[in-house]
Amino acid sequence: MLKIEKLHKSYPIGDSSLHVLKGIDLSVEEGEMVAIMGSSGSGKSTLLNIIGMLDEADEGDYVLDGVKIENLTEKKAAVYRNKFLGFIFQSFNLINYKNALENVALPLYYQGMNRKQRQEEGMFHLGKVGLADWAKHLPNELSGGQKQRVAIARALAAKPKLLLADEPTGALDTTTSYEIMEFIQQLNDEGKTILMVTHEEDIANMCKRIVRLKDGVIMEDTFVNQVRASQYV
Amino acid sequence: MFDIDLWREIFQSINKNRTRSLLSGFTVAFAILLFTILFGVANGLGNTFSEAFVDDANNAIFIRSGRTTKAHKGLQAGRRIQFKNGDYDYIKEEFGDKVQYITSRVYKGVNASFRNEENSYTVRACHPDHQYLENTLMTDGRFINQSDLDNKTKVIVIGRLVEEDLFLKTTALGKYVNLSGIQYKVVGVFRDKGGDNEERLIYMPISTAQQVYGNNDYVDQINLTYNPNMDYDQALAFGRTITKKMKNRFSVASNDQRAIRLFNMAEQSKGVNQMTSGLGILILVIGFGTLIAGIVGISNIMIFIVKERTKEIGIRKALGASPKSIISIILIESVLITIIAGFMGLVIGTGVLELVGPSLEEYFIKDPSVSGTLVLGATITLIIAGAIAGYLPAKKASRIKPIVALRND
Numbered sequence: 221m222l223k224i225e226k227l228h229k230s231y232p233i234g235d236s237s238l239h240v241l242k243g244i245d246l247s248v249e250e251g252e253m254v255a256i257m258g259s260s261g262s263g264k265s266t267l268l269n270i271i272g273m274l275d276e277a278d279e280g281d282y283v284l285d286g287v288k289i290e291n292l293t294e295k296k297a298a299v300y301r302n303k304f305l306g307f308i309f310q311s312f313n314l315i316n317y318k319n320a321l322e323n324v325a326l327p328l329y330y331q332g333m334n335r336k337q338r339q340e341e342g343m344f345h346l347g348k349v350g351l352a353d354w355a356k357h358l359p360n361e362l363s364g365g366q367k368q369r370v371a372i373a374r375a376l377a378a379k380p381k382l383l384l385a386d387e388p389t390g391a392l393d394t395t396t397s398y399e400i401m402e403f404i405q406q407l408n409d410e411g412k413t414i415l416m417v418t419h420e421e422d423i424a425n426m427c428k429r430i431v432r433l434k435d436g437v438i439m440e441d442t443f444v445n446q447v448r449a450s451q452y453v
Numbered sequence: 454m455f456d457i458d459l460w461r462e463i464f465q466s467i468n469k470n471r472t473r474s475l476l477s478g479f480t481v482a483f484a485i486l487l488f489t490i491l492f493g494v495a496n497g498l499g500n501t502f503s504e505a506f507v508d509d510a511n512n513a514i515f516i517r518s519g520r521t522t523k524a525h526k527g528l529q530a531g532r533r534i535q536f537k538n539g540d541y542d543y544i545k546e547e548f549g550d551k552v553q554y555i556t557s558r559v560y561k562g563v564n565a566s567f568r569n570e571e572n573s574y575t576v577r578a579c580h581p582d583h584q585y586l587e588n589t590l591m592t593d594g595r596f597i598n599q600s601d602l603d604n605k606t607k608v609i610v611i612g613r614l615v616e617e618d619l620f621l622k623t624t625a626l627g628k629y630v631n632l633s634g635i636q637y638k639v640v641g642v643f644r645d646k647g648g649d650n651e652e653r654l655i656y657m658p659i660s661t662a663q664q665v666y667g668n669n670d671y672v673d674q675i676n677l678t679y680n681p682n683m684d685y686d687q688a689l690a691f692g693r694t695i696t697k698k699m700k701n702r703f704s705v706a707s708n709d710q711r712a713i714r715l716f717n718m719a720e721q722s723k724g725v726n727q728m729t730s731g732l733g734i735l736i737l738v739i740g741f742g743t744l745i746a747g748i749v750g751i752s753n754i755m756i757f758i759v760k761e762r763t764k765e766i767g768i769r770k771a772l773g774a775s776p777k778s779i780i781s782i783i784l785i786e787s788v789l790i791t792i793i794a795g796f797m798g799l800v801i802g803t804g805v806l807e808l809v810g811p812s813l814e815e816y817f818i819k820d821p822s823v824s825g826t827l828v829l830g831a832t833i834t835l836i837i838a839g840a841i842a843g844y845l846p847a848k849k850a851s852r853i854k855p856i857v858a859l860r861n862d
Binding site for chain 2: 269272274275294295298299301302303307309311313314315317318322326327329330331335374378
C-alpha cells in the first residue's frame with residue numbers, strides 16, 4: 221500500500237540546515253491503522269506531510285499504491301492528493317462560509333463531478349457520520365466533534381486510498397475524542413488504511429500499530445492490541 | 454469555456470464575504486467616482502476658457518497697409534502703400550497650401566434703406582473664404598460664392614441686427630435693399646459670436662464693390678488663415694516670411710513698421726494656448742493621480758484578500774485544487790468586483806455631474822462632463838491594473854504549501 225525507503229529531509233535554517241528525517245524506512249499494508257508518535261521536533265509531522273504530498277523529501281523513495289511519487293509539480297501533487305489521499309486536521313480546516321454539505325462536496329468539485337452527483341455523494345457521506353440533518357449548517361453552528369465529523373466525511377468523500385490524520389483529537393475534549401476515535405476505528409474496520417500523528421498515548425493505543433520517532437529516526441515499530449474506543453463512550 | 458461551477462464558487466465567495474466584497478468594491482467605485490467628477494470639473498473649466506476665444510479662427514493673419522516711414526531704394530518716406538487684387542493672387546500663389554483660407558477686404562460706409570426704414574452700416578466686401586475666417590454662421594440663405602464674384606452680381610449677406618433694423622419682424626431673404634442708391638438682393642442672413650458690431654455688417658462680393666465704388670482693384674486688407682497643422686513657432690515664422698516678402702514687393706525698408714502691418718493671431722493665442730495646455734496638464738495630473746490611487750487601493754485589497762484567504766487556499770489545495778483553479782477563483786472574483794463597482798462609480802459620477810453641472814456655471818465651470826470612452830478607459834485600466842496587481846499575490850498564493858497555509862491559524 222505504502223512503502224518508504226531511506227527517506228531524508230532537512231530544512232535550511234539560515235546558513236546551516238536542520239536534518240529532520242534521517243533515513244526513514246516504513247511500509248504500511250492495506251487495512252492497517254498506524255499511529256506515528258514522538259515528541260515535538262521528532263519529525264513526525266514532516267513525515268506525515270511527505271506522505272501527504274504536502275511536502276517533498278530530499279532523498280529516498282516513496283511508493284503509494286504502486287505509484288512512485290517523485291518529481292512532483294504543483295499540478296501533479298494536486299491530482300495525487302485528490303485521487304489518493306484524505307486529510308483530517310487538528311483544527312478541522314472547514315471553509316467557514318460553506319455549509320457542511322458544501323464542505324464535504326468540495327473535493328468532488330475538484331474531481332470534476334457534476335453538481336447533482338456531488339450533492340448526492342456529499343449527503344451520503346454526511347449521513348455516514350450521522351450529520352445528515354446538519355447539512356445546511358455552517359461550521360460555526362456546529363460543535364467541535366461535529367466539525368471533525370464533517371471533516372472526516374469530507375476526507376472520505378473523495379474515496380481516498382489512504383486517510384491521513386494530523387492530531388485528529390488534538391482540539392477536542394476526552395469524551396469527544398473517544399467518539400471520533402470510535403468512528404475512525406469503524407472506518408478502519410470497513411477496510412480503510414489510516415495513518416495518524418498523535419502525541420497522546422491513549423489515542424495511539426486505539427490504533428493497531430505504533431511507530432515511535434525520535435530525532436528523525438524510527439526508534440520503535442510495534443503492533444499493539446487495539447483498545448476499542450467504544451468501551452469508553 | 455464557461456464553467457458554471459467556477460462561477461457558482463465565485464458568487465458564493467462574494468456573497469458570503471460581504472464586508473470584504475463591499476470594501477474592495479467601494480475603493481474602486483470611489484476611485485472612478487472621483488476620476489469622473491474631477492475630470493468633469495476640469496473639462497468644464499476648459500470649456501469656459503475656450504468659449505471665451507472662439508469668435509475668429511485662431512490661426513488667422515491680417516495684413517494691412519499704411520504709409521512708409523522710411524525712405525528706401527530711392528523712394529521717399531510718406532508714400533502710401535495700396536494693396537490690389539494682384540497682391541491677393543500673389544500671396545495665394547506664393548504660399549500655396551500653407552494658406553488655408555484667404556480673402557481680401559474692402560470697407561465702405563453705406564446708407565441702407567428698405568421701404569421706410571433707413572440706417573447706415575459698414576459694407577465688408579470680401580471673397581467667399583471670408584465666412585470661415587470670421588466664423589460667420591448662416592441662419593438664412595447662403596454666403597457669397599464664387600459665381601457672385603465672377604459675375605459681379607449685386608447681392609449682399611446681412612447681419613442679424615441689420616435684418617432686425619430694416620425688416621422689423623419680416624424676413625429679409627430674397628428682398629432688395631437700397632445701398633446708397635443701388636438695389637442689392639439679400640441672399641443670406643448671418644449670426645456672429647463676435648458681438649453686436651459684427652452683426653451690423655453687410656457682406657458683398659469684392660468684385661462688385663470694386664466695380665461700383667471707384668471701378669478699381671484696390672484692396673484695404675488681406676486676411677488669411679494658415680494651415681492648422683503648423684505649430685506655434687512655424688506659424689510665427691510664416692507670419693514673418695509674409696511680412697518680408699510683402700515689404701520686398703512694395704520696396705519697403707525692412708525696419709519700416711507702418712507701411713505693411715501684419716497681425717498674427719498666433720502671437721495672441723500664445724497666452725491662451727499656455728493657459729489651455731496648463732489646464733490640460735492639470736487634468737492629466739488629476740486623472741493619473743486618481744487612477745494611481747485607485748490602482749494602489751486595488752493592489753492593497755488584493756494582497757489583503759489573498760492574505761485573508763491563505764487558509765482557505767491551503768484547504769482547497771489539500772483537497773486537490775490545482776494552482777490554476779486557485780488563481781482563477783481569486784482573479785475572477787476581484788475582476789468581477791472591479792467591473793461592477795467601477796460601473797457603479799461611473800454611473801454615480803456622471804449622475805452627479807449631470808445634476809450639479811448647470812449650477813456650476815457661475816463658478817466658470819461650464820458643461821462639466823466626461824466622455825464615456827474616457828471613463829470606460831479608466832475603468833478598464835483599473836480592471837487590468839487590478840488583475841495584474843491581483844495576479845502576483847494570487848500566483849504566490851497558488852504556490853503556498855498547503856501545510857504552511859494550514860498551520861497559519
